[in-house]
Amino acid sequence: MRDFLPADKARRERVLAVIRDRYRAHGFDEIETPVVEEYDRLHAGMGGDNEKLAFNVMKRGLDADAIRGAADDPAALSDLGLRFDLTVPLARFYASHRAELPEVFRSIQIAPVWRAERPQKGRYRQFVQCDIDIIGDASARAEAELIVATLDTLDALGLEGGVVRINDRRALDAMLDMFGFAADERPGVLITVDKLDKIGPTGVVAELRERAATASAVDALETFLGREPVAVAEYGDAQIRAGLPAGVPDEVVAHLTGLGAAVRAARGAEQVPLVFDPFLVRGMGYYTGTIFELAHPSVSYSLGGGGRYDGMIGRFLGQDVPAVGFSIGFERIVDLVAAVTDAGAASVVLVHDRDVPVDELVALKAGLVARGSRVRLEQRKKNMKALLERAAADGYTSFASVSAGADVDALEIRPLG
Amino acid sequence: MRDFLPADKARRERVLAVIRDRYRAHGFDEIETPVVEEYDRLHAGMGGDNEKLAFNVMKRGLDADAIRGAADDPAALSDLGLRFDLTVPLARFYASHRAELPEVFRSIQIAPVWRAERPQKGRYRQFVQCDIDIIGDASARAEAELIVATLDTLDALGLEGGVVRINDRRALDAMLDMFGFAADERPGVLITVDKLDKIGPTGVVAELRERAATASAVDALETFLGREPVAVAEYGDAQIRAGLPAGVPDEVVAHLTGLGAAVRAARGAEQVPLVFDPFLVRGMGYYTGTIFELAHPSVSYSLGGGGRYDGMIGRFLGQDVPAVGFSIGFERIVDLVAAVTDAGAASVVLVHDRDVPVDELVALKAGLVARGSRVRLEQRKKNMKALLERAAADGYTSFASVSAGADVDALEIRPLG
Numbered sequence: 121m122r123d124f125l126p127a128d129k130a131r132r133e134r135v136l137a138v139i140r141d142r143y144r145a146h147g148f149d150e151i152e153t154p155v156v157e158e159y160d161r162l163h164a165g166m167g168g169d170n171e172k173l174a175f176n177v178m179k180r181g182l183d184a185d186a187i188r189g190a191a192d193d194p195a196a197l198s199d200l201g202l203r204f205d206l207t208v209p210l211a212r213f214y215a216s217h218r219a220e221l222p223e224v225f226r227s228i229q230i231a232p233v234w235r236a237e238r239p240q241k242g243r244y245r246q247f248v249q250c251d252i253d254i255i256g257d258a259s260a261r262a263e264a265e266l267i268v269a270t271l272d273t274l275d276a277l278g279l280e281g282g283v284v285r286i287n288d289r290r291a292l293d294a295m296l297d298m299f300g301f302a303a304d305e306r307p308g309v310l311i312t313v314d315k316l317d318k319i320g321p322t323g324v325v326a327e328l329r330e331r332a333a334t335a336s337a338v339d340a341l342e343t344f345l346g347r348e349p350v351a352v353a354e355y356g357d358a359q360i361r362a363g364l365p366a367g368v369p370d371e372v373v374a375h376l377t378g379l380g381a382a383v384r385a386a387r388g389a390e391q392v393p394l395v396f397d398p399f400l401v402r403g404m405g406y407y408t409g410t411i412f413e414l415a416h417p418s419v420s421y422s423l424g425g426g427g428r429y430d431g432m433i434g435r436f437l438g439q440d441v442p443a444v445g446f447s448i449g450f451e452r453i454v455d456l457v458a459a460v461t462d463a464g465a466a467s468v469v470l471v472h473d474r475d476v477p478v479d480e481l482v483a484l485k486a487g488l489v490a491r492g493s494r495v496r497l498e499q500r501k502k503n504m505k506a507l508l509e510r511a512a513a514d515g516y517t518s519f520a521s522v523s524a525g526a527d528v529d530a531l532e533i534r535p536l537g
Numbered sequence: 538m539r540d541f542l543p544a545d546k547a548r549r550e551r552v553l554a555v556i557r558d559r560y561r562a563h564g565f566d567e568i569e570t571p572v573v574e575e576y577d578r579l580h581a582g583m584g585g586d587n588e589k590l591a592f593n594v595m596k597r598g599l600d601a602d603a604i605r606g607a608a609d610d611p612a613a614l615s616d617l618g619l620r621f622d623l624t625v626p627l628a629r630f631y632a633s634h635r636a637e638l639p640e641v642f643r644s645i646q647i648a649p650v651w652r653a654e655r656p657q658k659g660r661y662r663q664f665v666q667c668d669i670d671i672i673g674d675a676s677a678r679a680e681a682e683l684i685v686a687t688l689d690t691l692d693a694l695g696l697e698g699g700v701v702r703i704n705d706r707r708a709l710d711a712m713l714d715m716f717g718f719a720a721d722e723r724p725g726v727l728i729t730v731d732k733l734d735k736i737g738p739t740g741v742v743a744e745l746r747e748r749a750a751t752a753s754a755v756d757a758l759e760t761f762l763g764r765e766p767v768a769v770a771e772y773g774d775a776q777i778r779a780g781l782p783a784g785v786p787d788e789v790v791a792h793l794t795g796l797g798a799a800v801r802a803a804r805g806a807e808q809v810p811l812v813f814d815p816f817l818v819r820g821m822g823y824y825t826g827t828i829f830e831l832a833h834p835s836v837s838y839s840l841g842g843g844g845r846y847d848g849m850i851g852r853f854l855g856q857d858v859p860a861v862g863f864s865i866g867f868e869r870i871v872d873l874v875a876a877v878t879d880a881g882a883a884s885v886v887l888v889h890d891r892d893v894p895v896d897e898l899v900a901l902k903a904g905l906v907a908r909g910s911r912v913r914l915e916q917r918k919k920n921m922k923a924l925l926e927r928a929a930a931d932g933y934t935s936f937a938s939v940s941a942g943a944d945v946d947a948l949e950i951r952p953l954g
Contacts, residue, residue, distance in 0.1 A: 121571035123630050125637055129567045133557075140550075145906045147913035149543035149931065150550065154663050155572065155649070156538065156592070156619075175573070176595045178615060180653050184608040191601040197614065198595060202573075213540050220542055222927055224915070232572070236597050246571050261895045261914070268903055378895060385896035386903035478678045478795060479802035486685055486803035489562045496564035497678070498641070510639055514566065 121246040126514060132248075135277065135454050136230060139250050142276050143228045146269035148252050150228040153209040156200040161212060163195070166432060168404045170204040173235040177201055202234040206251045207406075207429070207445060214255055214443075215436035224256040226265070230450075244451060251426075253445035255433065260375055263410050264382035266426065266446040270414060271383075271393055273448075274423075277457045282423070283393050284383075285413045286355075287400035288376055289427070294368045295398065299344070300337035307405070309333055314401035321345040355380045355394040363398040375410065406432045414448060418456060424448035467494040468533055469511040472522040474499055480524065487528035512537045538663045543931060549665075552694065552871050553647060556667050559693050560645045563686035565669050567645040570626040573617040578629060580612070583849060585821045587621040590652035594618055619651040623668045624823075624846070624862060631672055631860075632853035641673040643682070647867075661868060668843075670862035672850065677792055680827050681799035683843065683863040687831060688800075688810055690865075691840075694874045699840070700810050701800075702830045703772075704817035705793055706844070711785045712815065716761070717754035724822070726750055731818035738762040772797045772811040780815040796827065823849050831865060835873060841865035884911040885950055886928040886936040891916055893941045904945035929954045 124132060140150065156177055163171050176198035179186075190196035203209050206229040214225065229251045237243050252269060254262040267284050274282040292313075296306050312327045319327070325345070328338045350362035357377045364373070376396065384392040395415075402411040402425055411427035426446035434440035468488055472481055481497055488495045496516060501507050508519060520531040541549060557567065573594055580588050593615035596603075607613035620626050623646040631642065646668045654660050669686060671679040684701050691699040709730075713723050729744045736744070742762070745755045767779035774794045781790070793813065801809040812832075819828040819842055828844035843863035851857035885905055889898055898914055905912045913933060918924050925936060937948040 121573065123571070123634065124569040125634060126566035126568060129569050132569075133567065145911045146902070147911060150546045151543060152541040152546050152549075154538035154540070156651075156663075175597075175617070177619070178593045178595050178611070180592075182611055187608040187611060187614070188605055191604040194595070194599055194604060197604070200592070202594070217540065217542060222915075222931065226913070234573075246573075259895060261898060264895060264899045265902070265914070268899060272903075272906065382896040382899040385900035388900070388903070478676060478681060479799040481678060482681045482685060482799040483802035483805070485563070485682070486689075486805070489689065494562045494564060496643070497682070498639075514639065 122244060130515065132450075132454055135457050136248075136250075136450070138276050139273055139448075139450075139453075140228065140230060142273040143250075143252055143269060146226075146252075146265065146272065148226040148228045148269065150230065151210075151213060152229070152231065153203075153206075153213050155202055155232070155234075157203050157209055157212065159195065159198045159201050162201045162203065162208065164208075164435070166208050166211070166406055166435065167204055168406075170235060173237055174204050175202040175234050175236055204235050205233055206231060206249050206447070207253075207432070210251070210253055210255075210445075211433045211436050211443075214433055214441070218437065222256075224254065224262075227251075227253045227255070229253075242451075248450040249447050250424075250450050250453075251445055251447040253443060255441055255443045257444075258430070258442035260379045260382060260410075262442075262444050263379050263412075263428070264386065266444060267379075267383050267394075267412065268386040270424070270446050270448065271387065274414075274416070274453075277453065279416055279418070279453070279456060281393075281417050283395055283415045283417075285395045285397040285400050285415060286376065286379070286410065287397050287412075288372050288410050289407045290372045290409055291364055291368050291376070291398065292401065294372065295365055296337070298365055298367055299340040301334055305333055310401050313399055314403065316399045355392045355396060360396045363396050379410065402427055404429075410444065412446065414446075416456070419452075421452065422449075423452050423456075466492065466518065467496075467516045469496050469498055469508065469516050469519040469536070470522050470531075471498050471500050471504070471507070471519055473524065476522055476524045476526070480526070481522070484522060484526060484528050484531070488531075491528075508536055539661060547932065549867075549871055552874050553665075553667075553867070555693050556690055556865075556867075556870075557645065557647060559690040560667075560669055560686060563643075563669075563682065563689065565643040565645045565686065567647065568627075568630060569646070569648065570620075570623075570630050572619055572649070572651075574620050574626055574629065576612065576615045576618050579618045579620065579625065581625075581852070583625050583628070583823055583852065584621055585823075587652060590654055591621050592619040592651050592653055621652050622650055623648060623666050623864070624670075624849070627668070627670055627672075627862075628850045628853050628860075631850055631858070635854065639673075641671065641679075644668075644670045644672070646670075659868075665867040666864050667841075667867050667870075668862055668864040670860060672858055672860045674861075675847070675859035677796045677799060677827075679859075679861050680796050680829075680845070681803065683861060684796075684800050684811075684829065685803040687841070687863050687865065688804065691831075691833070691870075694870065696833055696835070696870070696873060698810075698834050700812055700832045700834075702812045702814040702817050702832055703793060703796070703827065704814050704829075705789050705827050706824045707789045707826060708781055708785050708793070708815065709818065711789065712782055713754075715782055715784055716757040718751055722750055727818050730816055731820065733816045772809045772813055777813045780813050792827065819844055821846075827861065829863065831863075833873070836869075838869065839866075840869050840873075883909065883935065884913075884933045886913050886915055886925070886933045886953070887939050887948075888915050888917050888921070888924070888936055889939040890941065893939055893943070897941065897943070898939070901939060901943060901945050901948070905948075908945075925953055 162174050177200040179199045232246050232248050234246050271282050301309050325342045352359040352362045360376050406429045407427040408430045409428035413425035414423045424447050428444040430442045485495045518533050518535050520533045579591050594617040596616045649663050649665050688699050718726050742759045769776040769779045777793050823846045824844040825847045826845035830842035831840040845861040847859045902912045935950050935952050937950045
């Protein structure tokens with residue numbers, strides 16, 4: 121977990137302001153939930169592997185007997201935990217407040233989550249996620265709104281050229297079914313297929329054989345992976361059909377095709393910024409339909425992703441409600457964004473002699489603030505150069521020297537550096 | 538702990554934006570620390586009673602033996618905890634990053650803290666504090682900058698008329714010393730004196746006798762409390778001297794007087810918005826000098842407070858650094874602020890027939906967003922009145938009806954409600 125110093129914090133806040141502004145423009149509304157959720161809710165099987173990474177909060181007032189009694193059941197020591205994602209809290213939130221929300225609810229959540237991962241480069245135990253979700257709309261309109269809002273937000277951050285890789289869990293499932301994988305082995309098969317980018321077709325086939333997946337199904341998959349690629353550049357019906365074995369249900373193909381037409385219409389670009397990836401898996405078990413992942417030409421890793429999870433809210437509400445979400449990884453985005461300039465007020469460092477009375481100093485500062493400036497007081501030092509460089513690095517653009525008896529309207533304000 | 542729905546969340550964000558903007562104008566810089574700190578740091582005696590209210594985070598991977606072994610020492614089960622204030626994290630932050638910060642460092646922290654309080658009206662277990670602190674300046678300039686920034690922020694929120702009650706721990710200490718309370722009984726005496734507003738002079742004296750404080754000292758205090766009030770309306774030397782027994786060190790009186798002159802000079806008001814309260818205590822043990830509390834005529838409770846804590850950073854750094862802070866209770870402030878209007882973009886609800894194709898809808902929305910609007914798509918319903926009222930309540934100001942084939946430039950956009 122990290123501290124953020126002023127320059128970093130200001131940069132993060134400016135990037136967040138752009139993201140919030142774009143999401144809001146696209147009709148999403150921000151909500152907030154507490155950082156802790158009930159232990160049982162966080163460990164109900166909806167968080168996948170992230171559940172194991174939860175930071176759990178100890179019950180208050182535990183006595184020695186209670187602790188001893190929990191020796192073989194550490195979960196009994198916890199009643200709360202830090203959220204590991206924003207999806208489980210959203211589902212809980214929606215189930216609690218449905219009556220107060222619009223029928224189609226478009227939410228923004230911009231907030232930290234926590235995972236007790238082993239420390240490694242570029243991974244943090246506290247990090248900010250930016251999620252948009254649409255609850256109550258089963259149509260491809262919802263997916264299209266999410267994708268267009270996300271790409272528009274990247275554009276606004278100067279990260280034009282974002283591409284969304286798309287697949288559909290129903291297509292994946294139909295494909296595995298056609299190859300001959302049994303329903304109960306498919307989750308394990310998907311874990312291996314998910315490594316296709318890393319270990320290639322040969323690696324995937326070898327790993328599936330090693331884990332004794334149905335041999336004829338592995339053969340069928342191998343044949344399919346080894347087929348001649350069909351050259352279909354543009355996202356659309358032809359590309360989608362070329363990526364799938366014949367026989368995947370037409371409605372799934374139509375959903376994916378319709379999504380492409382909608383994104384093309386909204387973006388108005390000749391090249392629709394979508395790529396169909398029939399082997400995109402996305403780890404979470406709760407996805408039920410479209411899944412997507414955000415790529416950008418400047419980096420090899422994904423900047424975010426999401427998908428449709430029509431079953432999850434029903435777990436809380438006892439009644440299924442369609443839902444789809446797109447999450448961007450703020451920590452990855454913020455590192456890519458070139459400096460976002462602060463279009464704020466003029467800023468002045470007031471460098472004062474040691475003998476200027478406090479009341480004069482504070483009045484001069486108040487006078488400049490009232491005139492719209494950001495103001496920092498600094499006592500004159502021998503090393504003025506270092507002092508002014510420091511202020512410039514902190515974003516100040518001008519300075520003035522102040523002696524006793526100075527008049528706020530007569531200050532000579534000079535540019536810094 | 539609470540969920541915030543869109544209207545509440547938007548209101549909170551707008552109030553926070555005003556607070557941030559004013560604090561920044563006064564030369565403060567925002568920082569951020571992780572929400573969890575090390576257990577030992579949170580329980581080092583710097584958090585007063587709040588330490589007992591900390592939510593502690595369980596160590597990961599505890600086995601049965603480790604849990605059993607901790608039965609009589611629950612602290613051994615935790616290595617982290619949720620922060621209960623922003624002062625302990627700031628002291629840790631400053632000690633870690635001093636070399637990267639300006640010599641006089643003015644920090645903003647706007648962030649949630651957690652306390653496991655018994656649920657009661659108006660108290661939350663997660664709540665936002667807004668702290669400004671000045672580290673590295675021992676002069677009254679620092680106190681004056683904090684007070685002026687705080688009052689300016691209240692003004693900007695439409696809460697003019699804020700008043701800061703002021704005292705100095707050194708004055709309190711000198712007073713108790715003169716009455717004859719022994720040094721080791723003074724912390725307990727202060728706890729009782731702190732109740733003066735609630736239980737009155739008679740109650741304070743009775744409680745001190747009950748807890749067997751030095752009898753002659755209690756008599757001296759009783760005499761002092763029963764003295765004829767001196768009519769001194771204006772904050773300044775006369776008011777301060779009238780509030781204290783003769784003999785309090787001149788330097789303390791001069792510090793308090795100088796602070797008044799500075800605030801008056803900065804605020805330019807005829808009436809300086811300060812009140813000297815010789816029995817203001819503020820609970821925390823770490824205060825070493827000036828202490829203050831923010832009052833507003835519209836409410837009987839305090840909206841914030843702070844003081845000088847010159848010793849605390851030394852606990853982390855091994856070298857004393859002067860520090861003073863002013864914290865406002867965001868949850869209390871936000872309830873007092875009249876609606877802050879969203880000076881944002883135009884906003885339009887696009888009410889569409891069921892048969893408008895998704896690509897047309899998404900393109901219309903994108904077109905309006907590109908023209909600077911915030912846009913929500915809504916499918917036409919039988920009860921259009923409820924739908925439009927809902928949108929108006931969510932902050933939308935206009936709407937347009939859309940049929941298949943609509944042109945974004947020919948939409949008839951009408952005001953809502």
